[in-house]
Each structure stands twice: as C-alpha cells, then as structure tokens.
Amino acid sequence: MKLLIDEEGRKILVKENKEIHTHQGVVKKQKLLHGKVVKTNIGKKFLVIEPSFVDLFERIKRGPQIITLKDAGIISAYTGVSSGWKIAEAGSGSGALTCYLANLVKPKGKVYSYEKRKDFLKIAKENVEKFGLSKFVVFKNKDISNISEKNLDMVVLDLPNPWEYIKQIEKALKIGGFLVIYVPTINQIIKAVDALENSSFKVFKVCEVIERDWKVGKATRPLNVILGHTAFLLFSRKLPL
Numbered sequence: 001m002k003l004l005i006d007e008e009g010r011k012i013l014v015k016e017n018k019e020i021h022t023h024q025g026v027v028k029k030q031k032l033l034h035g036k037v038v039k040t041n042i043g044k045k046f047l048v049i050e051p052s053f054v055d056l057f058e059r060i061k062r063g064p065q066i067i068t069l070k071d072a073g074i075i076s077a078y079t080g081v082s083s084g085w086k087i088a089e090a091g092s093g094s095g096a097l098t099c100y101l102a103n104l105v106k107p108k109g110k111v112y113s114y115e116k117r118k119d120f121l122k123i124a125k126e127n128v129e130k131f132g133l134s135k136f137v138v139f140k141n142k143d144i145s146n147i148s149e150k151n152l153d154m155v156v157l158d159l160p161n162p163w164e165y166i167k168q169i170e171k172a173l174k175i176g177g178f179l180v181i182y183v184p185t186i187n188q189i190i191k192a193v194d195a196l197e198n199s200s201f202k203v204f205k206v207c208e209v210i211e212r213d214w215k216v217g218k219a220t221r222p223l224n225v226i227l228g229h230t231a232f233l234l235f236s237r238k239l240p241l
Ligand SMILES: C[S@@+](CC[C@H](N)C(=O)[O-])C[C@H]1O[C@@H](n2cnc3c(N)ncnc32)[C@H](O)[C@@H]1O
Pocket: 064, 065, 066, 067, 090, 091, 092, 093, 094, 095, 096, 097, 098, 114, 115, 116, 117, 120, 142, 143, 144, 145, 158, 159, 160
C-alpha cells in the first residue's frame, strides 16, 4: 500500500500497480516510489509516501465502535507497554486496539485477542492483516471468561461487563501486571471498582481524555464541533499484599 497526498493535504490510500481514480482525475498504473510526485490526467499533483501507522488507523475498516487514538494513547502512557509484552484483550471488535497494541509489543511480544462473535473477529483479522501485524496477534473466537494465558503483562477489557471477569483475569496476569478497563459510562466504572475491591487489584487511576482540536490560521480558535465523550478508563495493577 502507498499513500497519495494532494496539495491540500487530502490523503488516499492506494494499492500499487493499479490505475488510481481520484477526486481530481486518474493516475495511470506505474511504480509508486516513496517521495515521487505523480500527476493525474488533468494535471493535479500527488506526493507518494509510505503510509504511517496513523494513516492506516484513520482508514481502518469499522464494525463495532473502535477505540480512539487519544484513548489508546493514554493506555500506553500509564502502563508503559513496550516491545516484548504479552497482552490479552477482549473483545477484539474491529481490531483497532489490537493493531495499536501489536504495533507496540512487536517483534517479540504477543497480543491474545478474544472475541465471542465470529463476524467481528473476521473484521478484526482483516484489519490486523492490512497493518502487517498478524505475526504478533493470536485471535481466539472465545468468551474472555475462558482466558488460558498465564503471566501476562497486561489485560485490556473493552466490553460491557468487565466486573464479571476479574477472577479469571487475576489468574492470567503476572504480579504487578496491569488491568485496564475501557467503558462508556461511569456506572460501569463503579461496578468494576466494587468488584476489584474483593481482589488483589489496586486501582491507581480513573479518567477520561478530553481532546479539543483547534483551527489555525488568520482566525485561530477551537473547532466548533468536538467529540464530546468516548469512554472512561480505569487503570489497576495486580498487587497481592
Ligand atoms: C466495543 S467492541 C471492542 C472494540 C475494539 N477494542 C476496537 O478498538 O476495535 C466490544 C467487543 O467485545 C465483544 N465482547 C463482548 N463481551 C465479550 C466477552 N465476554 N468475551 C469476548 N468478547 C466479548 C463484542 O462482541 C464486541 O465485538
């Protein structure tokens, strides 16, 4: 895959060795080398570059609601997830968080991704393949209550009822390992906190991330429309004392 960018910064993700139909004419089939400028039949220019992780993430195929980059980012910030980690997550959904985590744990780490619905698992697998990350992900068409891994560095739950799986997750994590819960309502956070009180988990952070983008130029100001709310995040660690 290659990314074409026009003079206004608009991006098109394209397959190589094909004629490309854009909003500004047709680019004939040719070798798309990184850094090359190609022209359409009506003379519009596009710069060819290798797509970055974020270019691919912005164009991910969507089934179930995906995690946003702002929320994925804070998960890595407060857990320090890095190369070599072994992580389990549920559910895979569209595989957006799977891709984000696999990109961080590669080349030696693994993401074990549980999803109970076959149709969603198919979307997640396709997305992970598009990112070239399949080697670092093990998909399981199972309910997370059947988690079989041990000694994990982290588990992330992005599903409606995380409080039901605390006992199983506790067995799967190493001492000091992280459990991150990602849910849209504070009612769910409260239920999760209650369940964690009867376990070896210590909650160290509950938050939401509010991102406000700005329009810059002659009239610099915040954008009129912002994404008001995505989800709450709960961060905890297995600390049996
Ligand atoms: C909001 S989506 C996850 C989105 C995903 N994090 C992403 O970024 O693309 C929630 C998913 O959890 C799955 N799910 C719900 N309960 C589950 C369970 N107990 N075990 C495994 N998957 C589950 C649902 O089928 C759904 O696909």
